[in-house]
Amino acid sequence: MTSDVKWQEENTRYLASAVAAVRKRLQQYAQPEPSAIVTPEPVPSPEPKSMWRLFRTKQIASATSTSPSVGAAATAKQIAAPALPASAEETTRPPALVMLTQRLGLTPFERDLLVLCAALELDTGIAGLCARAQDGSRPYPTFALALTVLENPTWEALSPERPLRYWRLIEINQPSGQPLTTSALRADERIVNFLKGLNYLDDRLAPLVWQFENDEPYEAPESQKKTVDLIIAQLRQSPKERRLPVVQLLGHDAPTKDLVANAVAAELGLRVYRLQPSLLPQQPADLEAFARLWQRESMLLSAALYMEALQGEAETARLASVQLLLSRLNALVFLDAHEASPAFGPASLVVEVTKPTPAEQRAAWNSALGESAGGSPAALAGSFDLGLPSIREISRSALAANPEPGQMHEALWNGALAVSRPRLDTLAERLDAKASWGDIVLPPAETKLLRQIADQVGKRGTVYEDWGFREKTSRGLGISALFSGPSGSGKTMAAEVVANHLRLNLHRIDLSAVVSKYIGETEKNLRRLFDAAEDGGVVLFFDEADALFGKRSEVKDSHDRYANIEINYLLQRMEAYRGLAILATNMKSSLDSAFLRRLRFIVTFPFPGIAERKAIWQKVFPERMPAALLDFDRLARLTLTGGDIRNVAMNAAFLAAQSGSPLTMPMLLEAARTEFRKLERPINEAEFQWKGAA
Numbered sequence: 001m002t003s004d005v006k007w008q009e010e011n012t013r014y015l016a017s018a019v020a021a022v023r024k025r026l027q028q029y030a031q032p033e034p035s036a037i038v039t040p041e042p043v044p045s046p047e048p049k050s051m052w053r054l055f056r057t058k059q060i061a062s063a064t065s066t067s068p069s070v071g072a073a074a075t076a077k078q079i080a081a082p083a084l085p086a087s088a089e090e091t092t093r094p095p096a097l098v099m100l101t102q103r104l105g106l107t108p109f110e111r112d113l114l115v116l117c118a119a120l121e122l123d124t125g126i127a128g129l130c131a132r133a134q135d136g137s138r139p140y141p142t143f144a145l146a147l148t149v150l151e152n153p154t155w156e157a158l159s160p161e162r163p164l165r166y167w168r169l170i171e172i173n174q175p176s177g178q179p180l181t182t183s184a185l186r187a188d189e190r191i192v193n194f195l196k197g198l199n200y201l202d203d204r205l206a207p208l209v210w211q212f213e214n215d216e217p218y219e220a221p222e223s224q225k226k227t228v229d230l231i232i233a234q235l236r237q238s239p240k241e242r243r244l245p246v247v248q249l250l251g252h253d254a255p256t257k258d259l260v261a262n263a264v265a266a267e268l269g270l271r272v273y274r275l276q277p278s279l280l281p282q283q284p285a286d287l288e289a290f291a292r293l294w295q296r297e298s299m300l301l302s303a304a305l306y307m308e309a310l311q312g313e314a315e316t317a318r319l320a321s322v323q324l325l326l327s328r329l330n331a332l333v334f335l336d337a338h339e340a341s342p343a344f345g346p347a348s349l350v351v352e353v354t355k356p357t358p359a360e361q362r363a364a365w366n367s368a369l370g371e372s373a374g375g376s377p378a379a380l381a382g383s384f385d386l387g388l389p390s391i392r393e394i395s396r397s398a399l400a401a402n403p404e405p406g407q408m409h410e411a412l413w414n415g416a417l418a419v420s421r422p423r424l425d426t427l428a429e430r431l432d433a434k435a436s437w438g439d440i441v442l443p444p445a446e447t448k449l450l451r452q453i454a455d456q457v458g459k460r461g462t463v464y465e466d467w468g469f470r471e472k473t474s475r476g477l478g479i480s481a482l483f484s485g486p487s488g489s490g491k492t493m494a495a496e497v498v499a500n501h502l503r504l505n506l507h508r509i510d511l512s513a514v515v516s517k518y519i520g521e522t523e524k525n526l527r528r529l530f531d532a533a534e535d536g537g538v539v540l541f542f543d544e545a546d547a548l549f550g551k552r553s554e555v556k557d558s559h560d561r562y563a564n565i566e567i568n569y570l571l572q573r574m575e576a577y578r579g580l581a582i583l584a585t586n587m588k589s590s591l592d593s594a595f596l597r598r599l600r601f602i603v604t605f606p607f608p609g610i611a612e613r614k615a616i617w618q619k620v621f622p623e624r625m626p627a628a629l630l631d632f633d634r635l636a637r638l639t640l641t642g643g644d645i646r647n648v649a650m651n652a653a654f655l656a657a658q659s660g661s662p663l664t665m666p667m668l669l670e671a672a673r674t675e676f677r678k679l680e681r682p683i684n685e686a687e688f689q690w691k692g693a694a
Helices: 003-029 051-065 096-104 108-122 126-133 143-149 189-195 222-237 254-267 284-300 312-316 319-328 358-372 376-383 388-401 408-420 444-458 460-466 491-502 521-533 558-576 593-597 610-619 632-636 642-659 665-678
Strands: 170-173 184-187 209-211 247-250 271-275 303-307 333-337 349-352 428-431 479-484 505-509 538-542 580-585 601-604
Touching: 003 096, 003 108, 003 126, 003 143, 096 108, 096 189, 096 284, 108 126, 108 143, 108 170, 108 184, 108 189, 126 143, 184 189, 222 254, 222 349, 247 254, 254 271, 254 303, 254 333, 254 388, 284 303, 284 319, 358 376, 358 388, 358 408, 358 460, 376 408, 376 444, 376 460, 388 408, 428 491, 444 460, 444 479, 444 491, 444 601, 479 491, 491 505, 491 538, 491 580, 521 538, 521 558, 610 632, 610 642, 632 665, 642 665
Parallel strands: 247 333, 247 349, 271 303, 303 333, 479 580, 479 601, 505 538, 538 580
Antiparallel strands: 170 184, 209 271, 428 505
């Protein structure tokens, strides 16, 4: 026989005996049925008892018959604090009625009154006994009946602050004008089922909260075990006479915070339910009802609440509702937050939740992939910063796809790219990096620097983790580079080449969306930008960076002060950012000198010389492009940058398509003349005349 079946049988026997005891008390005060009267002689009946006299004589006895921890004058608010278990292991389970009495602080009279109301649902004969005990007029329990027939009655049980009414254990049907003591009482359906051994989430809360499902057991890495142990230690040290603190989980990785919250709850023997702030009732009365029902569920179900993060202006408007709810609860509540908020009281517990370290991520990849790991874990941990849920899901999907031999790393890398792709649609533009090393033309020194940048990004795991450089410093672990040169000299193409070589997403930052005239908004946008990119797998490309990274000015007014704050914040985030950030500018001299010192690479893109321009002309046309014999030496004499050359080639290709013939030199020179006019450069017509065979 399983422990659950055994407990159910014991619980049924205990509840049946409690109902039988209440039935016996009713029978003592019930009038005999008419069919049972066989003689007209008067039958001695119990001395009529005035309810007021019972109240006066028995309220003293009730105070001495309650449990030692619950006084007769205690309110439900005072006895509502749940004691955190010493461990997740359950002791022997008492019957449900005993658990409810202890957890909600019922006196013996309140317990028996609840049993009386529940007995109406469990015993078909109770209604008749209630009617006969109340002159045949009321076939249901009332406070008047309970005060008359039950032992140790107390008037305080009628108070809205006592558990029966505060925790909505009973429902009162009180028509207008009818006294409270003679109104019908009914046990709450959830409570009746709990007494029967059915413990489930109240159906009034079920549409608003849902249990966190964790298919796999959570094995926290060492760095997160410390966080879990810290939270548990702080909770257990919290004074019992105070409310449990709200646990603010800081960080931008929600799945990792989910797992930390579940690990804490599992250690304390609790189950976690999630709540979106947008689902909270807005009316104060409805919110109060929600708070009481959840507080009740937290004690009956041994549950904790996980409040999802407030996002956007609409969610921020619900901050008052969240504050009011948390002020009513004395239960374990986890609050998902991006940064600490003083709105939830000074006693709240603020904990920073970070992802596993790169070494722990590598171990997680190895564990999830098993024999299929190969060299992928080191490469993935070096380029991506993912939590355990993401690592497990990517590995599971790649293994399920059963790729061809040698294609496992490709499948894993594509999965990591898809998961880590930042949501930067409003702040950045994703560029499809197609350019390769063979497409870009630069002097040997600059090409060597670009390859060095790519090599450092690819070998971060070896240097930072295997060789221990991460243990020496926590800042400057990212790689930042400045691409400086005139417009069209190849800065954007170079960023594409590096991103394509590393197989990372490339996002060009839209400075018009980042920089705001409103104080503090620029920092918020930058925070969103860098937080979204922290998962790795992305190259941030700040085009025209001088608009954002300009020199700090002398403080003459408040605008200068806040402008400098923006630059300082930007410098700090750039230094702490662990990915690759590339900045492009046409005016290197306008950048802040302190910022330049913090850059690891500065690549200067010169105006291309004749040799470079010839190489660009030779590479600019696709192989399938139909073209006549072209004079690349003649084209190289045109003083154009790489970007200008691409524009000329594209316009000439459309001229060829319109004429229906292969591309010719006159078409190219005509397109070049148009480009010179666009750039407002002086035109020597002799340079654009073609005297050779077309």
